[in-house]
Amino acid sequence: MNNGEFDINQELGQMRQDYAALKERFDKQQIINDHLMQNAMKKDVRRLFLSKKTVPIGIACAILGVILSYIHGMAWWLTLSIIIFSVIFFPGVFWVYKGIREETIFNGDILSTTEALRQFKKRYIVLVAGICLYFFVFVVGATIFMTSMNISAELMWRRGILIALLCVGTLALEYYSAKRLLNACDDIIDRLKMKDE
């Protein structure tokens, strides 16, 4: 046994002793009070069960849009936009939250939980991008349709650029806020898969 090996074994032995002492110290503490337990039991985690309801809600919205259009004589482009939104948004939400159950996701092992969280966040960004694209096309399309007779080309360009900037800004914000989480997830997955691959 060389000196380095001896040192690390001693070091690890010391760490185990320190850890046992730490736990013993915490064992003697009360730590948990009734208020804390009640708070934990009553507090709701964010619900992610939308996924089960989103597809029927989406279909219902699309049908309602068509019915309203028929009864009240709603413009066809507005009906179309409701249907397109329903087609993008509701199945999109279902896709994003598929396989994710907020109540139990942290019960799984570290690798599978991290992979699920990373997939969720990536899909969420794709959904946001889809919604931004939809709003861009909708607003520009609606503007063209409503004012096509008398609007100037210059004004159209300005509106288009403004909406595009808003969409890009929204996407950039979403991406920036998700980037840290995605990087952290990638680090964890890379570390854990180092040997298995």
Added chain:
Amino acid sequence: MMDNKEQVFTQMVREHKSTIYSVCYMFSKDTDEIDDLFQEILIRLWKGYDSFRAESDVRTWIYRVALNCCLNADKKRRRGGERVPLSVDIDPFEDTDDRALQTKRLYARINQLGLVDRGIILLWLEGLSYEEIGAIMGISVKNVSFQLHRIKEELKKSNL
């Protein structure tokens, strides 16, 4: 008044409080962060309690939830909402007696490691088998052995 399920759950948490607190401590920078993490873990344990009861080892489950919270919890959400102070007389970050110094020495050693390595070494310090560590981390026994060897090498290098 607590019902039977709540009483059993509370008892289980009390039995494992030092494990949960130790994990929180190793992944925190101050006592506020320990409070936040501890409460997040309690909420997650309670919400997942029904699905756990069909499974086997309570210690493995608690470690899974605790480490998942520490590694993956959304920091913004964790900081939001009401924070109930824990009933702890000691402050592992501020105390300066001999035992506190021992605790700080351990904290310094573990904190020089990355997040995943910190989790693995904590499980090893807890005395869990390679099979148990693998089940918690989601990796093979062979990989646990490889990871621990690598972590030990890192600790050795950092102390040279």
